[in-house]
Amino acid sequence: MxxxxxxxxxxxxxxxxxxxxxxxxxxxxxxxxxxxxxxxxxxxxxxxxxxxYNKAPVYAAPLYNWTGFYIGGHVGGAFSGSNDFNGAVLSDSSARVLGGIQAGLDWQFAQNWVLGTEGQYSWLGKSNLTATFPGGYVYTNDQRGLGSITARIGYTWGPGLVYVKGGYAYSDNNERVTLGGVPTAFLLNGNHSNGWTVGTGLEYMVAPNWSVKGEYMYYDFGSTRFVTPAALAPFGSFHTDDHTLKLGVNYRFNFASPVVARY
Missing domain, CATH: 1.20.5 (Single alpha-helices involved in coiled-coils or other helix-helix interfaces)
Known part of the structure; x- marks a missing residue:
């Protein structure tokens, strides 16, 4: 125990x-x-x-948008074709200075295609087209301006646009016939103030909202002949047409700013 x-x-x-x-x-x-x-x-x-590592933002290429409204102005030269009345007389074909305004609306409906419409008016420097007939009759046409309303279609690759255009044309004519220096009544069988036009050009965006262009246009106002005075009727008809070269600038309300991609 x-x-x-x-x-x-x-x-x-x-x-x-x-x-x-x-x-x-x-x-x-x-x-x-x-x-x-x-x-x-x-x-x-x-x-x-x-x-x-602080990655710098990656900058995408600028995006150019042709859709929208524009206004602008142009300068250049006009050249009227030489015409005759059955070989009897010749009209003047001298060059004239021109200057004018334009306004239009474009729609870029695909990546590389642009549709548009444009109104244009050009004031012409004074250069009378004169035809002198036997018997003392003198016909003078002071063509004061050229206008047009056209449609156009163009191909774009960003800042550049190449295009063709066509439509209605107007000629602002100031016509008279004199006999011995005195004005006399006359009548033509056609209105050569209204016609058609076609053209082509190149436009390029040079800065935000601004573009420049170069353009050729052909205007055709058809053939016209005298009905009165009777002494002029046998001489047949004359054809009215014009060729123009223009340099212009447009202000556009639709320029797309460069897009910055953020990562």
């Missing part, structure tokens, strides 16, 4: 000692783990921050 009673306390002490050792080991492990955790940021700082 004494031996048994004396052994029990020794066993309790051994168990408490064992538990104490386990707790010490656990505590030591926790301290070590905490130390490693605290040291990790410092170690990362010693290695240096990760480099940051």
């Amino acid at each position: 004494c031996v048994g009673m004396e052994g029990a306390p020794h066993e309790g002490v051994a168990e408490r000692f064992s538990e104490t050792n386990i707790m010490k080991k656990i505590l030591a492990a926790l301290v070590a783990f905490a130390a490693l955790t605290a040291a990790a940021p410092a170690t990362g700082a010693d290695l240096g921050a990760r480099p940051y």
Whole structure:
């Protein structure tokens, strides 16, 4: 009994000692783990921050949009064809300076195609077309201007546009017939103020909202003959047409600014 009673306390002490050792080991492990955790940021700082690459924005090519309204002006020259009345007389074909205005509307209906309509008027420098007939009759036409309302279709490759056009043409004529210097009444069988025109040109955008162009146009107002005075009727008809070359500038209300792609 004494031996048994004396052994029990020794066993309790051994168990408490064992538990104490386990707790010490656990505590030591926790301290070590905490130390490693605290040291990790410092170690990362010693290695240096990760480099940051700031990508510059990628700039896309400018986008050109031809759709919209425009107004502008032009200068150039006009050349009237030489015509005769059955070989009896000739009209003047001298060149004249011109200057005028235009306005239009374009629609870019596909990547490379543009449809449009344009109204145009050109004032002509003074150069009378004169025909002198036997018997003292003199016919004079002071052509003061040329107008047109046309449709056009063009092919574009961004800032450039090459086009063809055609439609109605108008000639602002100031006509008279004199006999011995005195004005006399006359009658023509056709109205050579109204006709048709065709042309072609190249237009190019040179700055935001601004474009320049070069253009050729042919105007045809048909054939006309005198009904009265009777003395002029046998001389047959004469044909009225004009060739023009123009340089112009347009202000456009539709220019698309360059697009910047962001990444």
